[in-house]
Amino acid sequence: MPTAMDMIKMKVMGGLMSLGPASAIEVGELKSKIGYLSVMDLFRDLTMEEMKEVDRATVMFTAAAGRTIFIPGETKEVLFLLKKGAVQIYKMSSEGRKLVITKVSPMSFFGEMGCIGQGMYNTYAETSEESLICTMSRADVERLLLSKPKIALRILEVMGRRMMQAEQQLEEVAFKGMIPRLASLLLREAEGDEVKGLTHQDIAERLGAYRETTTNALNELKKAGIIALSRKRVVIKDRKRLERAAVED
Numbered sequence: 001m002p003t004a005m006d007m008i009k010m011k012v013m014g015g016l017m018s019l020g021p022a023s024a025i026e027v028g029e030l031k032s033k034i035g036y037l038s039v040m041d042l043f044r045d046l047t048m049e050e051m052k053e054v055d056r057a058t059v060m061f062t063a064a065a066g067r068t069i070f071i072p073g074e075t076k077e078v079l080f081l082l083k084k085g086a087v088q089i090y091k092m093s094s095e096g097r098k099l100v101i102t103k104v105s106p107m108s109f110f111g112e113m114g115c116i117g118q119g120m121y122n123t124y125a126e127t128s129e130e131s132l133i134c135t136m137s138r139a140d141v142e143r144l145l146l147s148k149p150k151i152a153l154r155i156l157e158v159m160g161r162r163m164m165q166a167e168q169q170l171e172e173v174a175f176k177g178m179i180p181r182l183a184s185l186l187l188r189e190a191e192g193d194e195v196k197g198l199t200h201q202d203i204a205e206r207l208g209a210y211r212e213t214t215t216n217a218l219n220e221l222k223k224a225g226i227i228a229l230s231r232k233r234v235v236i237k238d239r240k241r242l243e244r245a246a247v248e249d
Contacts, residue, residue: 033060033134036083040107042154050148057140063127070111070125077138079111085131089123090205099173099208101166103128108158111135173208181207182217183246186227186234195234221245 034055037043043054058081063069069080069087080087087104101123104110112120136144145152172181185206189195198206204214218234221227226242228235236242 033058036060036132037081037134040081040109042081042109042151045150046148054136054144057144058134058136060132060134063131063133065127065129065131068124068126069133070120070123072120072122072124075112077112079109079136079138079141080125081109081134081136082106083132083134085133086128087125087131087133088128088205089120089125091123093208097208097210098205099169100206101169102162109155177248178207178209178213178217179220180246180248181209182214182221183242186236187239187242187246190236193236193239195236197232198234199232 034051037054037058038046038051043051046054060083063085069075082104084106086106087110088100089102089104089110090098090100092098104125110120110125172184176184182203185203186195189198200215200218201211203218204211207214218227218229221242222229224241226236226238226245228237
């Protein structure tokens with residue numbers, strides 16, 4: 001039997017229910033929901049009373065890694081606010097290959113919301129690690145934007161950055177070879193001289209390539225002495241050569 005909280009989620013989240021019941025939310029997480037919301041840049045100038053309104057309008061749930069939370073054409077209009085964890089936005093090719101368009105980090109948002117031009121453009125959203133997420137319905141978002149137009153501007157700014165990132169990635173897929181695309185990705189994802197937490201499959205999905213092709217390209221860079229490889233870890237040994245590889249045709 002579903003709990004009272006499950007029933008609330010079913011009512012608010014509509015199409016998401018086809019993906020299975022949400023994980024249980026601990027009491028401590030519920031109490032801290034307004035705390036998570038208040039530190040988001042999106043809501044930075046709201047008063048405490050306004051934050052309480054946002055708090056009442058949102059439903060918070062946890063999602064295990066690997067859960068698809070947005071399916072084009074199936075999920076109703078809803079704005080997702082990511083509190084903790086990570087979500088990847090991706091497209092599927094006709095051949096069944098995944099192309100990861102962007103990774104959404106904590107304290108950001110995504111979703112389908114036609115009233116503000118916030119769209120998913122036939123992409124999917126999947127958690128890449130356990131995540132804590134809040135949702136807002138279209139009606140609640142519209143009420144918020146009417147009273148706080150600055151929030152709409154912030155949403156448009158983020159959308160613009162994401163569109164530029166997506167266009168750059170699609171341009172690379174269309175016009176660059178495998179090694180330059182891989183080199184560009186490693187340089188973008190590196191923290192210092194290391195890329196951590198990505199498997200060969202993860203890298204392949206970021207590049208819209210097959211895993212075998214990606215592994216071969218990584219091994220080429222390794223044999224050339226440009227990188228070193230270990231489990232979920234790439235070490236950049238020669239950054240200048242990697243930078244040159246990234247701009248080669």
